[in-house]
Amino acid sequence: MRSGSVPEARWGLRATQAAVFVLLVAAWEVASRLRWLDPFFFSRPSSVAERVARWFASGEVYVHIYVTSLETLLAFLVGSLLGVGVGFAFALSPALSRVFDPYVKVANAMPRIVLAPIFTLWFGLGILSKVAFGVTLVFFVVFFNTYQGVREVDRNVLNNARMLGATDRDLLRHVLLPSALVWILSSLHTSVGLALVGAVVGEYLGSARGLGYLIHQAEALFDTTGVFAGLVVLAGFVLVVDLLVSSVERHLLRWKPPSHVEEAL
């Protein structure tokens, strides 16, 4: 936040970051042209760039981006809603949380990747199996954060609202939900990232569309350029999603004081 007030420093940083990128790409290109790296296994930046440009020019990549976005969005929304709902229920009902505690722990400890084939069997090769897979990843992050958020509400804040005449519903709406939202938002980057991981890994394991499919397809043909091109598109996609999340976060948390770390910087 502070860095906005010193544009020179900001530009310096950006320039350095760009220089690092140029240097790495140039090194890769040169190494590949001089045959220090076998182009069959490592491809080269110019070929990758050409492939990406062709994908966009022919428009064949858009359907994959669309499918992956849709899966990510759905996995995020469904996972978050379930996480918030169950998180609230557990936080407000100690009995419920005591009974289900071991199940939650086991389910969370299980490596979710083993579920992917089962979801493919249950939900087919379409987007549903990827959404289901993403949901299992997103759910737990949101669930734990909601649970924590509700449990950590200051007693005095609750009592103050009660003294001011809040009903249980008022407490939920004006105190508990916003308080949990802070925690949920703080994990927004993680949960959106996990939704994306769910989508791409699901596609990679079996699908007919999506960025994960694109990469898997190229890999099956030993087309290294295609793999790297897929990675570049995926990286660009992740960057855009992350920027969107950051702007949503900034808007929703505008009431928050800048963190001490940022102040110190």
Added chain:
Amino acid sequence: MKLASPPGTCAVRLQGCRRSFRTPDGGVYVALDRVDLEVRAGEFVALVGPTGCGKSTLLNLVAGLLPPDAGRVEVFGSPLEGINRRASYLFQQDVLLPWKTAEENVMLGLVFRRVPREEARRQARAWLERVGLRGFENRYPHQLSGGMRKRVALAQNLIVDPEILLMDEPFAALDVQTRQLMENDLLRIWQEERKTVLFVTHDLEEAIALSDRVVVLSAGPAARPVGEFPVDLPRPRDVTEVRLDPAFGELFRRIWDLLRGEVLRAFRLGP
């Protein structure tokens, strides 16, 4: 000027109240025992006592946030059940909602009473102006100083027009100058509204400067009122000037004689 209730009636009455807590090691700690206290309508009563003597517990009993183990709490003659709807409570801690602006925080009580938004907003603005925060309506709590946040909290409490105002060391965290300004503002508003006030503090000077009556609580465990001192200083008062009144010093000495013993006892018993 409107009177909340006819003067002289009993706004709060505690009879033989006892309240204990479970300690982490499984024992029982009796915070208050055999507490009798009466506060007349429109009266400003200050409650002083050593730290940890259960002053806040006593306020929580009157607020209805804690039920007594034994004894009864009456509010305007009827036994209290659940939250005390005729009281509001100014907490020692910061209890503003950080995600709401000053104005939204102040109007909270009206929102809970289903007052239309526009009307609530209008009243909130008026109250912010009365506590000297005009122009700060759209600030978030973290953008306000400690003193300003207390003013917002005060407005938040007064907007619901409570008959009884409970205050738990509300100004303890403020610097001396801000504190005296706030005390004078509180007196001015109390003079206009004539709320019944039960004010908890560990600062005897503050207690005398503000109140009609000082009640001294003994050191815990099993704390209870051990002395009562009417404060006959003229009103309206200025908290800074009233301290120079010879009667103030005389009263201070008399109450301190009693309080000192309790403070020493609390000190020796340790927390």
